[in-house]
Every structure is written in C-alpha cells, then in structure tokens.
Amino acid sequence: MLNDLLGWGSLFSFMSYGDAWRIRRRAFWQEFNAYRTLNHRPKQLDTSRDLLRRLLKEPEEFLHHIKYTLAAGVISVVYGFDVKPENDPNITRAEKALEQLNESAISGNFLVDILPVLRYVPSWMPGAGFKSYAKKARPETLDMFNAPYDEACSRIQTGNIDPSVISRILESGNYTSDRCADRDVVRDVASAAYAGGAETSHAVLSTFIAAMLLYPDVQAKGQREIDSYIGARLPNFDDLPHMPYVHAIMLEVLRWQAVLPLSVAHRLTMDDEYNGYYLPKHSTIFVNTWAILRDEEYYPDPDSFNPGRFLKDGKVDPKHKDLIVNFGYGRRTCPGRFFAMDSLWILLTSMLAVFDIKKAKNADGQEIDPNIQYLPGYTRHIKPFRCSITPRSPEAEKLIRDSDLM
Numbered sequence: 001m002l003n004d005l006l007g008w009g010s011l012f013s014f015m016s017y018g019d020a021w022r023i024r025r026r027a028f029w030q031e032f033n034a035y036r037t038l039n040h041r042p043k044q045l046d047t048s049r050d051l052l053r054r055l056l057k058e059p060e061e062f063l064h065h066i067k068y069t070l071a072a073g074v075i076s077v078v079y080g081f082d083v084k085p086e087n088d089p090n091i092t093r094a095e096k097a098l099e100q101l102n103e104s105a106i107s108g109n110f111l112v113d114i115l116p117v118l119r120y121v122p123s124w125m126p127g128a129g130f131k132s133y134a135k136k137a138r139p140e141t142l143d144m145f146n147a148p149y150d151e152a153c154s155r156i157q158t159g160n161i162d163p164s165v166i167s168r169i170l171e172s173g174n175y176t177s178d179r180c181a182d183r184d185v186v187r188d189v190a191s192a193a194y195a196g197g198a199e200t201s202h203a204v205l206s207t208f209i210a211a212m213l214l215y216p217d218v219q220a221k222g223q224r225e226i227d228s229y230i231g232a233r234l235p236n237f238d239d240l241p242h243m244p245y246v247h248a249i250m251l252e253v254l255r256w257q258a259v260l261p262l263s264v265a266h267r268l269t270m271d272d273e274y275n276g277y278y279l280p281k282h283s284t285i286f287v288n289t290w291a292i293l294r295d296e297e298y299y300p301d302p303d304s305f306n307p308g309r310f311l312k313d314g315k316v317d318p319k320h321k322d323l324i325v326n327f328g329y330g331r332r333t334c335p336g337r338f339f340a341m342d343s344l345w346i347l348l349t350s351m352l353a354v355f356d357i358k359k360a361k362n363a364d365g366q367e368i369d370p371n372i373q374y375l376p377g378y379t380r381h382i383k384p385f386r387c388s389i390t391p392r393s394p395e396a397e398k399l400i401r402d403s404d405l406m
Ligand code: HEM
Pocket: 012, 013, 014, 025, 028, 032, 192, 193, 194, 196, 197, 198, 200, 201, 204, 259, 260, 263, 264, 265, 266, 326, 327, 328, 329, 330, 331, 332, 333, 334, 335, 336, 337, 339, 340
C-alpha cells in the first residue's frame, strides 16, 4: 500500500536493498555523515533561535511551533530556501502526506498489505476502500517530493538560494539535474532527509517538554548545569561537550518514549534462524525497540525519567553515547542520526537555558495536572497537552529578543 499505491516507493527508507537504494544512501551519507553534518550546524543554530522567539511570542502554541520550526529548518538545510513564517504550502502538504504515512505504515491497517492481490480488484468492490484513499493520498505524497525540489531547482537557475544539500550534490558533478535518472536521485535524497528529519525530531522534542513538566527536579538540575557553564548567553555547539547532564537528558528523552517503537520493518533477503526459530526468506521483521529500551537489566526502573542512568564518573557513559537502537539496525541504521542528535541537543539546551516549563493554570489560577498520552500510529506522537512556558528572567527574555540581531 505504502510504496506502490501511496507513492512512497521512491523514498529510499522504504526501498529494498539493491542498486537504487545504494546510490541514494551513498549520496545521502556524503551530506549527513558525522563530519559533513558539522556544515549544517549554523542553520541548526538559526532554527533554535527562531524557535525561542516563537515560543516567547506564543508559548501556548508550543507544539505547533516545534513542528513548524523543525520542518522549516530541514527545508532550509536540504533545499536552501526559507519558507514563509506561517502556512507555507511546502510544510502544509508535507504534514498531510506524513500523516497519511503514519496511518498506513501500521501493518494491518489496510487489508491489501496482507492480501496484495486485492490491488487488482475494481474500486467499487467491498474491501477496496483503500483504492479511493490511495487515489486521494498519492498526489499529495508526490507533491511533497516534487514541489520543494522544483522550487529549489528554479531558484538555483536564478542564483536566488543558499548553498544546500541539493546544491552541493548537484555541484559535486556526480549527478546532473538534466539527466532524468540523476534528477530522481537528488530529489529522493532531499525528500528522504525531509521526511526522516522533520517527522521524528518534533516527536522527540514534544516528549522533552512533557518530561520537563513531569520531572521539575530534572529540569532544575539541567538549568543549573547550563547556568554554571554558559552564564548569560545563549548556548552554541561549542558548549556541547561540557554539559553531560543536559546531554543525558537528551538521551533519556530518546530512551523513555522511543519515537519509532517498532523501528522500520525489515524484510529477510534469505532464510535465517534466531534463537531456534526458523525465519523464512521474505519474512517481515519488526524489532521491538520499545522493549529493548525498557530492559530492566540495562535500564532499572525503566518507566521513570532518570538522565543519571547515562552518566558515569560525571561524564556521559561512552557506551550509551548515541543510543543507537533508537536509530535502527544493521546497514539500514538511520543515516541522519548525527544531524538528529545535533538538532535535538541545540534545541532542548536552548529551551532549558531561557525558559521555565511548568504546569499550566486554569481560569481560577489553579495548576492543571498534566495528562500525557500518546496517539496511535507508527511514529509515537504525543497528544496535545497544556503547559506554561515562560522566560526564566528578564535577562533571559532579552537574550531571546536580541537573538535575531546576531
Ligand atoms: C530522533 C530522530 C530520529 C530517529 C529516532 C530516527 C530513527 C530511524 C530509524 C529507526 C530508521 C530505520 C532504520 C532501520 O531500518 O533499521 C531510520 C531510517 C532513516 N532515517 Fe532516521 N531517525 C531520526 C532522524 C532522522 C533525520 C534527522 C534524518 C535526516 C536528516 C533521518 C533520515 C533517515 C533516513 C534517510 C532513513 C532510511 C535509511 C535507509 O533505509 O537506508 N532520520 N531512522
């Protein structure tokens, strides 16, 4: 359903292992490996400052601003242009397409995933409702891939664009925009970065807000570390190695509510055996990341939010540094993980530095106890909830206001 009928087949995350996947993965990795990811930090820093200003202005819309700013940030890195401050069509259409992806990625939601032969039945037949769903959804998916790419290409022609992932790939000379097959590679790399990056990171950051709300002591400890190391300025990437507790907060957010609890399904390319179970070729395998990250042997009292579990002798325990299972397995491991960790770190550290996250109050001034729940779906998204986000001091407010002068 996902690949063939909804049009997600050109996203290399969903491609079978083979040449088409390899070419795209290699081109992607050239832009997002640990070293090249450093190039993206200035834009990630801009995104973090943009989010602070938005939260200052409309704190009650925090979920929207997190989502919008992250999407805008990825577009700027990948395609090289700035979106409109609100209601940008690139973001609106991507949100819609990603919502549909989340619905249809749950195995069993559509009968055609279980009985592929159904794709040949006429659309009027009972059970063929997936066809009208696909008819509507497919153009939206394809638009999400094509429209920002086409816009970036026409801006490249006029020079009205920043250097970006796609401009660098095109300049590398390995792919040229006038060769159709190459055009597809560059477009697919860009859309994989957008689909992978915007969707997952905002889910993690929303969970961060919920965790700070539920665990005020953790929030205060993180803020003390920031205050003592950074003092009266906004964080930047040079600070990253110097604040182990804040780093551990990020790792605990990733562990506590795994954003892809069943990772991304893999298909066996040959017969296999696991713990005495025979697994035939072509079986679909889901890895239970959720359970791995709640294994009491490694994470005692796994339901509680405890960043301290990642520290050893006052430093981040190297064995946990990138919490790799969150990012998948084997040769398909998430190639955007370095970018993702940088992005999450600068965003959550900046928020902690200047804002207090507290319980919201009702009309009578009484605090509302947070009711944190998650929506069903393949990616774990939080249900909208209320909280109060206020500057920690007049100085903090000034830092935020002045941040667009830098
Ligand atoms: C916290 C954020 C993120 C999490 C938890 C995450 C997690 C994952 C997981 C579990 C997979 C599947 C791996 C597998 O099949 O074993 C994956 C694949 C992928 N991710 Fe991420 N990801 C995140 C952020 C990002 C970002 C920011 C990007 C882009 C810049 C990205 C791009 C991709 C791509 C392109 C794939 C497909 C790889 C392939 O099939 O070869 N991800 N990610």
